[in-house]
Every structure is written in C-alpha cells, then in structure tokens.
Amino acid sequence: MEEYDVDIVIKNIFDSKDPNLWKPSDKIPLLTKEVEMLKNDLRTFLKNSDYDTESILEECGELCKETNGLIDGMETCKQEIEQETMAEILKSIESHDTLSKELESVNFALNIVYDVVQCGKYVKEFDDGREAQSFTRAVEAVYDLLQYIEMPAEGFKQLDMYNNTRHTAQLILDSLLSDLYTEWDRLISTSVKPGPKKTIITITLNIEDSLIVIDVLNALEKSKKLTEKVKDFSQFLLKDVLVPIINNDSVVFAETDELMTITVNNKSENKPSYIAVISNLRLLFHYLSNKLNIEYNKENSIMKMIGKQICVEFSDILVKDCLLDTIPNNINELQSYGKITSEIEDFQHFLAIVKFFPDDKISILKYVNNIDILFASKSSQYFLETARSIMLKDLSVTMSIGVENIPEVNPGTSSSSVGETEEEALKILDKTIPKSLFYFPRCMISKTAQELLDLVYVMMEQAVQCSDVVCKKLYNTTRLVFELYDAVVPYHHENYLQTIPQYVALFHNNCMYLAHNLQTFGDKWLILMEGRELDYPISFVDLVQKIRDLGYRHLAVHMQQQRKQILDNIRSSDLNCIVVKDVLSDNAEAAVRQCLRQLHLLKNVWIGVFPINVFTRLMATLVNMFVDELIHRVCTVEDISMEMATQLTDMYTLVVQKAPLLFQNHSDVELYVKSWVKLQELIFVLGGSLKDIENHWSDGTGPLAIHFNIEELRSLIKALFQNTQFRANLLAKIK
Structure with missing residues (x-):
C-alpha cells in the first residue's frame, strides 16, 4: 500500500x-x-x-486471562505480608534499636579505655627513653602525649585522669626542656668581661660528633627550641664578637680545641686594617667550623643555621665598616686595588667552605661593582678633610709670593708661530686686558693658602686621569673646597681676625691670591680634559668675586675698628671740648701721640705683608681720616685763644712731622692723603697774621681758597682774631 x-x-x-x-x-x-x-x-x-490476525487475537486474549490470574495471586501475597511478615519486621526493628544503644555504650567505653591505654603507652615510651638516656625519644613521647590528649575521645575529658595526665605531661616537658637547656649550655657557653681598656670574650664549644650530642640537638629540634637557641648564639656572635673584631683592634686566640678567647681593645685610636680583620675572622670561623659543622639531621648543621641567621647582616657590616675603608683616595692605589679584591674573594670562598655562606648566594664583593662611585666619594671625602685640616692651621706661618714689578711685555703675546690675524688679535687683547691680570704683586701670604692651592692642583691632576663619574665628582669637590674656605677660616680664626692686624692682612692676601688663581684654574682644567666630552661646564670664575669679597669684608671691618679707635682717642681728650676751654690739657697731645703710635704699629705690622700699593692706600685712608678729624675739631670752634692756638699749632706740626714716616716713601703722604695740604694750611692759619692769611687767600686764588671753603675760613678768622676793621675788611673780601 x-x-x-x-x-x-x-x-x-x-x-x-x-x-x-x-x-x-x-x-x-x-x-x-x-x-x-x-x-x-x-x-x-x-x-x-x-500474518494470521485471528490467531494473534486469540493468543492475546489468553495472555490477558493469565495476567489477571497473576494479579490475583499478588494481591493474596500482599495481604499475607501485611498481616504476618510486617509484625515480625516491627519486632526486629525494636531489637535492632536496643542492640544499637548497647553497641554505642560499648564503643564509648572502648574509646575511653583506648585513650587511657594510649596515654599509658606514651608514658611508657617516655620512661623507656629516659632509661635509655635518649632525650630525643623522651621528647617525642611527651610531645606525642600532649598532642594526643588535645583531641581525646568523648567523655575522656571528664575523667580526673585527663587533667592529671595533661598536667603531668606539661611538667615532664618543662623538666625535659630544662635538662636540654642545661645540656646546651654545657655544649656552648660564652662569657663577656668588659673592662676600661679591653674586653675579654670567651667561647667554649664542647661539641663533638657523638650520639649524645646529636641526641641533644635532635631533641631540641623536636621541641622546636633549637632555632631559638641558635638565634641567641648567632646574635651574640654578631654583636659581641664579629662587630668588635671588625671595628676594634682585637686578638683572637684558640686556647684549646674547645676554648677560644677574643681580646678587644676598647680605646684603640685607629680602626684595624682589613688584613688584620680578615685574619682574625679566619681564626674565629675556622674554630667555629671545626665544632659546629656536625650534621645532625638531613644534612643540617648549627654552622649552616648560624649562617642563615646572620650572614647577610654580617656581610653588610663587614663591607660598610671595613672593606669600604680599603677603597683608596688616589688613582695610583686604585689601579692596584685588584690585589685587595683578590684577598677579599679568597676570604669569601673560605666562608663558603666553612658553610657560613650559602654557595653563590652571598657576596661581599658587590660593592666593587660601584668602585668608581665609591672611589669618587672616598677621594672627595679625603680631599675635603685634608682641605679642612689645612684651613685650621695657623695663619701666621707665612711665605713671600708675587713679583715686584710687572714686566713691560707679556711673554704670552710675543710668538712668531702665529699668523698675522692671530697676532693682531693678541695685540688688541694685550692692549685691552691689563697686564696685572696675569701677575700677582709681591706680598706675604699664609703657607696654608699655598698648601690649599697645591691640594686643589692635585685634585685636578687626579680627576683628569679618572672616569667621567669620578672627574665630575672631584670637580664639584674642588668647588666645595673654596666654599668650605668661606665657611671654616673666618669662623675658626674669628678671634685673631678681630684683634690682630697681621692676621687680617694675611687673610686678605690669602683670599686675593686664591681668587687670582681661580681666574685661570678652569682653563687649565679644560686644557687637561681636551678630547673628552663633558655634559657639565667647568668654571671657577663665579667663585672669584666671592673669595675676594670675603677678604674685602674682613679688612673693611678691621679698618672700621682702627678708625673707631682713633676717633675714640681724639674724642675722649680736650680736643673734643675746645669751645669751653681756653687752654688744652696734656691729654690732648697725648691723644694725638697715641693715634700716631697706633698708626706706626699698623705700619710695622702691615708693611711687607700687604702689596705696597695696598699698604699705601690703607695707610693713607687712616691718616686722611685722622687729619680730617683734627681739622674738623678746629674749624667748628667759635673762639680760640692765643694759647690754645699755639698748642694746636705744636700738636698739628707734630702730625705733619710724623705722618710721612708712616709711608714707605715719605712723599706718598702728599699724593694719597687728600687733606694733607689742608692740614698744613690750617697750621699756617693758626700761627699766622691777618696779613699772612690775606696773602694766602690772594683774592680767591691762593692755597687757602683751594683747600678751605669760604665758611670754614671765615669761621677760623672769627675764632682766632678780634673784631677789628682789618678783620672786617678781610672778611668782606672772602666771599
């Protein structure tokens, strides 16, 4: 279909x-x-x-009948089970519950009994360990007991036995630990006996490769106390033994195989050399290695544990307090520094052999990777310290420098090897720049100034031989030297600079000399650095005026002190009160003589120290101020008696006689003291007549008209002469 x-x-x-x-x-x-x-x-x-459909239908009908029969049989069985079997099942369930409760009771008692047996077993194991004199077995048994009773069976905690067992186990453990600590102190004992001059440290190690020692170490490890004890001993070694050996002069001596004595000198002025430190450390670590390298568990030893505890800190201290001091401060020693690094490397290998250093994990030569930076820092520190020590020296130890006369021709400008253009440029430069720029005048300076300059030249010569890092550091250090000079010298020599004229003169000359050299110092540096590329400018010109101002400032302060002293001498005498006196007392002349003596002392101190031109200008300044004050005292008076005029004439004449002697060339007083002629004219007025004054006035063209203004001269005439017709006529002419 x-x-x-x-x-x-x-x-x-x-x-x-x-x-x-x-x-x-x-x-x-x-x-x-x-x-x-x-x-x-x-x-x-x-x-x-x-297919036979009818037969199939018949067969299906028969199957239905059989099925119905089976259903009826099953219904019958079901009824029988419900009536008889279920009753038996209910009885069985009741019996099962009873048996379960009985079983739980038995198990509860069994667990408690089992815990009691186990506790007894651990106690027995402890007793066996103690009888066998094995700390390890005893510690294991006690720890197992304490650990077991931390999780007891239900109901065991309610027994009196639980608390007693727990308490007893803790007492046993404490007793064991006490015995172990005693054994540890017997194996490793130390003492420190400090004294005023030296400290004596002893280390006694009674450790040997025996079952007893290994048993004690294992027991301490099982009780988790070995790390604590090793840590305490490690810190003792680091702080009380290793650090003093590194920083102080020490003697390490092995008295016996078990006893080591370390004697530390507390008052040693200098730190020990690296050779002495390494030698002492080798002796110490060799002694420790012989005793502490016993492997008691899984290739572990006390020496390794000590290394893990302090090797990093020890390395840092050794490098910082000892090995960094081996870095030289000059280029020649730096070039031979490989010998020192080889010795340090051998010592590092030794520490690895004695198992204090883990292999290839700790290096005490890391600092060599930055040798240029460390060398730059070390040499800079050395030069700064050296410069400061020079600055603290006495300024009065002197030397003579400079030239008497500046040559007429600058030798640097006459060269036949230059071309016409260059020669013309040099001629223009020679005419423009004063020759005095290249020469320093003859004078006295402190030897310390020359020492400082020599040190700076050494720094420059060393810098140009080094790497760029070192060169730059030394250049900055050189600049710091001159800034340090500004800060240290005036402060350290302050008292002398305030009271002693020679110190002021020498300090002034020192500053001028240093500034003079700084003008060309940068050029000299650059010439030596020719061919190298620099990322920073080299110049000292900016420091020139700063150093000069330092000298100027202290000289100016001292000049003010001298001026004040001169003025105080005059103003404390009768010259300060001419108006109210007819005759001057002796203190007026004494004051003038005192001022002259003061100036004469300055001459004796300064002449030959200052350059002659500087000395002349300074002396002229003080003399001119002295003369101005003398003139001012007279020109401001309204009435001067004849006796006083005579006294003033004598005193001022004394000044005219003595003042030229204050100069190296006596004629310099007329050239550099502006008021010198005015003083001479004042003496003339004090001792002259009206007629003489009229002649010196000469209708406004004479010397009096040149050096006195009209008001001063009229005031003098009124003070000295009586009011007569002749005086009136003369005053009328002076207008």
Missing part, C-alpha cells in the same frame, strides 16, 4: 480560494467517501498480509 498523506488529502478537500463559497455539509460527503476508501484499502491489506 502506497504511503497515505493525510495533510494532502485534507488540503485537496478543503482547498478553495474563497472559504465563504463552501459549507460543512458540502464537505462531509467527501470526507465520508474518503474514510470508506481507507476502510476498503485496510481490508484488502489485511487479506493480502502474511
């Missing part, structure tokens, strides 16, 4: 473009017809089928 598609059949029956054109009554006959056709097809199919 062909495949029957219901969907196609229905579609064919009901297919219509307009659903409103048909009614259900129209389609029912078609559907009925289709159903009949299907029935006929089914009958035909069944007749033509190979």
Whole structure:
C-alpha cells in the first residue's frame, strides 16, 4: 500500500480560494467517501498480509486471562505480608534499636579505655627513653602525649585522669626542656668581661660528633627550641664578637680545641686594617667550623643555621665598616686595588667552605661593582678633610709670593708661530686686558693658602686621569673646597681676625691670591680634559668675586675698628671740648701721640705683608681720616685763644712731622692723603697774621681758597682774631 498523506488529502478537500463559497455539509460527503476508501484499502491489506490476525487475537486474549490470574495471586501475597511478615519486621526493628544503644555504650567505653591505654603507652615510651638516656625519644613521647590528649575521645575529658595526665605531661616537658637547656649550655657557653681598656670574650664549644650530642640537638629540634637557641648564639656572635673584631683592634686566640678567647681593645685610636680583620675572622670561623659543622639531621648543621641567621647582616657590616675603608683616595692605589679584591674573594670562598655562606648566594664583593662611585666619594671625602685640616692651621706661618714689578711685555703675546690675524688679535687683547691680570704683586701670604692651592692642583691632576663619574665628582669637590674656605677660616680664626692686624692682612692676601688663581684654574682644567666630552661646564670664575669679597669684608671691618679707635682717642681728650676751654690739657697731645703710635704699629705690622700699593692706600685712608678729624675739631670752634692756638699749632706740626714716616716713601703722604695740604694750611692759619692769611687767600686764588671753603675760613678768622676793621675788611673780601 502506497504511503497515505493525510495533510494532502485534507488540503485537496478543503482547498478553495474563497472559504465563504463552501459549507460543512458540502464537505462531509467527501470526507465520508474518503474514510470508506481507507476502510476498503485496510481490508484488502489485511487479506493480502502474511500474518494470521485471528490467531494473534486469540493468543492475546489468553495472555490477558493469565495476567489477571497473576494479579490475583499478588494481591493474596500482599495481604499475607501485611498481616504476618510486617509484625515480625516491627519486632526486629525494636531489637535492632536496643542492640544499637548497647553497641554505642560499648564503643564509648572502648574509646575511653583506648585513650587511657594510649596515654599509658606514651608514658611508657617516655620512661623507656629516659632509661635509655635518649632525650630525643623522651621528647617525642611527651610531645606525642600532649598532642594526643588535645583531641581525646568523648567523655575522656571528664575523667580526673585527663587533667592529671595533661598536667603531668606539661611538667615532664618543662623538666625535659630544662635538662636540654642545661645540656646546651654545657655544649656552648660564652662569657663577656668588659673592662676600661679591653674586653675579654670567651667561647667554649664542647661539641663533638657523638650520639649524645646529636641526641641533644635532635631533641631540641623536636621541641622546636633549637632555632631559638641558635638565634641567641648567632646574635651574640654578631654583636659581641664579629662587630668588635671588625671595628676594634682585637686578638683572637684558640686556647684549646674547645676554648677560644677574643681580646678587644676598647680605646684603640685607629680602626684595624682589613688584613688584620680578615685574619682574625679566619681564626674565629675556622674554630667555629671545626665544632659546629656536625650534621645532625638531613644534612643540617648549627654552622649552616648560624649562617642563615646572620650572614647577610654580617656581610653588610663587614663591607660598610671595613672593606669600604680599603677603597683608596688616589688613582695610583686604585689601579692596584685588584690585589685587595683578590684577598677579599679568597676570604669569601673560605666562608663558603666553612658553610657560613650559602654557595653563590652571598657576596661581599658587590660593592666593587660601584668602585668608581665609591672611589669618587672616598677621594672627595679625603680631599675635603685634608682641605679642612689645612684651613685650621695657623695663619701666621707665612711665605713671600708675587713679583715686584710687572714686566713691560707679556711673554704670552710675543710668538712668531702665529699668523698675522692671530697676532693682531693678541695685540688688541694685550692692549685691552691689563697686564696685572696675569701677575700677582709681591706680598706675604699664609703657607696654608699655598698648601690649599697645591691640594686643589692635585685634585685636578687626579680627576683628569679618572672616569667621567669620578672627574665630575672631584670637580664639584674642588668647588666645595673654596666654599668650605668661606665657611671654616673666618669662623675658626674669628678671634685673631678681630684683634690682630697681621692676621687680617694675611687673610686678605690669602683670599686675593686664591681668587687670582681661580681666574685661570678652569682653563687649565679644560686644557687637561681636551678630547673628552663633558655634559657639565667647568668654571671657577663665579667663585672669584666671592673669595675676594670675603677678604674685602674682613679688612673693611678691621679698618672700621682702627678708625673707631682713633676717633675714640681724639674724642675722649680736650680736643673734643675746645669751645669751653681756653687752654688744652696734656691729654690732648697725648691723644694725638697715641693715634700716631697706633698708626706706626699698623705700619710695622702691615708693611711687607700687604702689596705696597695696598699698604699705601690703607695707610693713607687712616691718616686722611685722622687729619680730617683734627681739622674738623678746629674749624667748628667759635673762639680760640692765643694759647690754645699755639698748642694746636705744636700738636698739628707734630702730625705733619710724623705722618710721612708712616709711608714707605715719605712723599706718598702728599699724593694719597687728600687733606694733607689742608692740614698744613690750617697750621699756617693758626700761627699766622691777618696779613699772612690775606696773602694766602690772594683774592680767591691762593692755597687757602683751594683747600678751605669760604665758611670754614671765615669761621677760623672769627675764632682766632678780634673784631677789628682789618678783620672786617678781610672778611668782606672772602666771599
């Protein structure tokens, strides 16, 4: 039979473009017809089928009857089970509950008994360990007991035995630890005996490769106390033994195989050399290695444990407090520094052999990687310390420097090897720049100034031989030297600079000399650095004026002190009160003589120290101030008696006689003291007549008109002469 598609059949029956054109009554006959056709097809199919349908139906009926019979039998069994078997099951369940409760009770008692037995077992193991004199077995038994009773069976905690056992176990453990600590102190003992001059440290190690020692170490490890004890001993070694050996002069001596003595000198002025430190450390670590390198558990030893505790800190201290001091402060020693690094490397290898250093994990030569930076810092520190020590020296130890006369021709400008253009440029430069720029005048300076300059030249020569890092550091250090000079010298020599004229003169000359050299110091540095690329400028010109101002400032302060002293001498005498006196007392002349003596002392101190031109200007300044004050005292007086005029003439004449002697060339007083002629004219007025004054006035063209203003001269005439017609006529002319 062909495949029957219901969907196609229905579609064919009901297919219509307009659903409103048909009614259900129209389609029912078609559907009925289709159903009949299907029935006929089914009958035909069944007749033509190979199966006996009737036999199959009969067999199905018989199976249904048998099934119904089985269902009835099952219903009967169900009823029997519900009535008889279930009653027996309920009885069994009740018996099971009773047995379960009995079993739980038995298990509860059994667990408690088991815990009691186990506690007894651990106590027995402890007793066996103690009888065998094995700390390890005893410690293990006690720790197992304490650990076991931390998680007891239910009900065991309620027994008195639990608390007693726990308390007893703790007491046993404390006793064991006490015995172990005693054994540890017997194996490793130390002492420190400090004294005023030296400290004596002893280390006694009674450790040997024996079962007893290994048993004690294992027991301490089992009780988790070995690390604590090793840590305490390690800190003792570091702080009380290793650090003093590194920083102080020490003697390490092995008295016996078990006893080591370290004697530390507390008052040693200098730190020990690295050779002495390494030698002492080798002796110490060799002694420790012989005793502490016993492997007691899994290739572990006390020496390794000590290394893990302090090796890093020890390395840092050794490098910082000892090995960094081996870095030289000059280039020649730096070039041979490989010998020192080789010795340090051997010592590092030794520490690895004695198992204090883990292999290839700790290095005390790391600092060599930054040797340039460390060398730069070390040499800079050395040069600064050296410079400061020079600055603290006495300034009065002197030397002579400079030239008496500046040559007429600058030797640097006459060269036949230059071209015409260069020669012309040099001629213009020679005319523009004063020759005095290249020469320093003859004077006295402190030897310390020359020492400081020599030190700076050494720094420059060393810098140009080093790497750029070192060179830059030394250049900055050189600048710091001169800034340090500004800070240290005036402060350290303050008292002398305030009271001793020679110190002021020498300090002034020192500053000028240093500034003079700083003008060309940068150029000299650059010439030596030719061919190297620099990322920073090299110049000292900015420091020139700073150093000069330092000298100027202290000289100016001292000049003010001298000026004040001269003025105080005059103003404390009768010269300060001419108005109210007819005759001057002796203190007026004494004051003038005191001022002259003061200036004469300055001459004796300064001449030959200052350059002659500086000395002349300074002396002229003080003399001119002295003369101005003398003139001012007279020119401001309204009335001067004849006796006082005579006294003033004598005193001022003394000044005219003595003042030229204050200069190296006596004629310099007329050239550099502005008020010198005015003083001479004042003496003339004090001792002259009105006629003489009129002649010196000479209708406003004479010397009096040149050196006195009209008001001063008129005031002098009124003070010295009585009011006469001749005086009135003369005053009328002076207008």
